[in-house]
Each structure stands twice: as C-alpha cells, then as structure tokens.
Amino acid sequence: MKNISIHEADFREALSRTAATVSVVSTDGPAGRAGLTVSAMCSVSTKPPSLLVCVNEESGVCKIMRDNSVMCINILRSNQGYISDAFSGRLEDSAQDPFEIANWDTASTGAPVMSEALINLDCSITNEIRHGTHYIFIGEIESLKLNQSGTPLVYRNRMYEQLGVASSLSLEDIEYSWERHT
Numbered sequence: 001m002k003n004i005s006i007h008e009a010d011f012r013e014a015l016s017r018t019a020a021t022v023s024v025v026s027t028d029g030p031a032g033r034a035g036l037t038v039s040a041m042c043s044v045s046t047k048p049p050s051l052l053v054c055v056n057e058e059s060g061v062c063k064i065m066r067d068n069s070v071m072c073i074n075i076l077r078s079n080q081g082y083i084s085d086a087f088s089g090r091l092e093d094s095a096q097d098p099f100e101i102a103n104w105d106t107a108s109t110g111a112p113v114m115s116e117a118l119i120n121l122d123c124s125i126t127n128e129i130r131h132g133t134h135y136i137f138i139g140e141i142e143s144l145k146l147n148q149s150g151t152p153l154v155y156r157n158r159m160y161e162q163l164g165v166a167s168s169l170s171l172e173d174i175e176y177s178w179e180r181h182t
Contacts, residue, residue: 019156023075024087025053026104026112027061029068033112035098036061037087039155040134041073049141051121054134062135066128071139072111073121076153080116081160084153108143118152120145 020039027034040054053073055062065071076084085091086098103115107122114120123139130136154161 016158017156019154019161021075022081022084022153022155022160023053023073024083024114024117025055025061025065026072026074026099026114027065027068027070028106028110028112029070031064031067033099034061034064035087035112037084038073044138049144050126050138051123051141052136052138054136056134057130058133065125065137066135068111069125070107070109070111071123071125071137072107072109072113073119073123073139074114074117075119075121077116077118078151078153078160078162080153083114084155084160113145116147118147118150120147 021041023038023041024035025038025041036055036059038053038055042052044050044052051073053071055065083098083102086096086101091098099112105113105115107113107120109122109124111122113122121139121141122143122145123141125137126140127138128135129138151163154163
C-alpha cells in the first residue's frame with residue numbers, strides 16, 4: 001500500500017472549489033435541542049429513503065445528535081445565508097439562540113423543522129460511522145416536506161453563491177431511464 005501524503009490545506013482548498021447545498025441539521029430529544037450548519041449532506045438510498053450528514057466530533061451538537069437519534073435536515077433557500085451563519089456560530093451576540101431567527105415546528109420524530117426552509121427531511125438516525133474527525137450519520141427519512149419552490153443556498157469558494165439559469169434540459173424534459181444505462 002502506498003503512503004500518500006495529502007496536506008490538509010490542499011485538501012480543504014480542493015473541496016472549496018466544489019459546490020454544495022447548505023442545510024441546518026436540527027435535533028431535539030432527551031439530550032436537548034441543538035442545530036448546526038452542514039454542507040456535507042447527500043442521499044444514500046431510495047429503499048429505504050435515507051441520507052447522510054457529516055458532523056465534526058468536536059462539535060457540541062455531535063454528541064446531542066448521537067444521544068437523541070433524530071435529525072431534521074432543513075435545506076436552506078438562496079436568501080437564507082444569515083440562518084446558515086447563525087447556526088455556524090457567527091451571530092453578533094454569541095448569547096443569542098440561533099433558533100430565534102427562524103420559525104420552527106416539530107417533526108414526527110420530535111426534531112425541529114424550519115418552516116421557511118426549501119425542504120425539510122425528518123430522519124431517525126439508524127447508523128453512525130466514525131471516520132477521522134467526523135461522524136457520518138445515516139438517517140432514514142420518516143417524513144419530508146417540500147415547501148414553496150425556490151433555489152437552494154449554495155456554498156463554493158468559501159462563500160454563498162446564487163445559482164444561475166440552467167443551461168440543460170431537466171430529466172423530466174427528456175426521455176431517461178436508469179435501466180437503459182445499467
């Protein structure tokens with residue numbers, strides 16, 4: 001096996017050049033209510049419907065999520081950078097509760113659901129994997145809510161970006177079948 005040395009700064013710079021949607025992951029339960037901003041979220045499977053999020057183990061929210069075993073992924077809208085900032089710890093008043101800057105409901109799992117988010121994905125955490133400095137939480141989706149249509153908040157080059165107009169046809173506009181390509 002080769003011993004390859006990748007510098008952390010180079011790795012961070014490489015990944016900063018990719019685009020990612022921004023979400024606030026919220027949880028509530030016996031360990032308390034908490035939330036944090038993540039850009040490391042993706043689908044895992046459609047059977048069962050599931051996704052994953054990556055959370056730094058040094059984050060105080062990580063242990064709370066592990067203890068509560070529930071999470072709601074609130075995918076932010078393009079104009080909600082201030083909410084992302086708040087859940088990233090960048091409030092002017094560090095004593096302010098970031099949950100106060102948005103409206104919240106309660107999901108079927110008990111996790112907080114941000115009313116104004118683009119999409120809410122309420123999950124039971126069914127698996128966790130510790131890798132390096134992070135925990136990978138896999139959640140099976142218990143319920144989802146597609147709120148008013150819009151564009152997601154995107155993070156690239158260490159800043160928020162607005163998505164432009166799509167230059168290709170949507171999958172709904174062309175004949176496409178997974179079976180044709182497998």
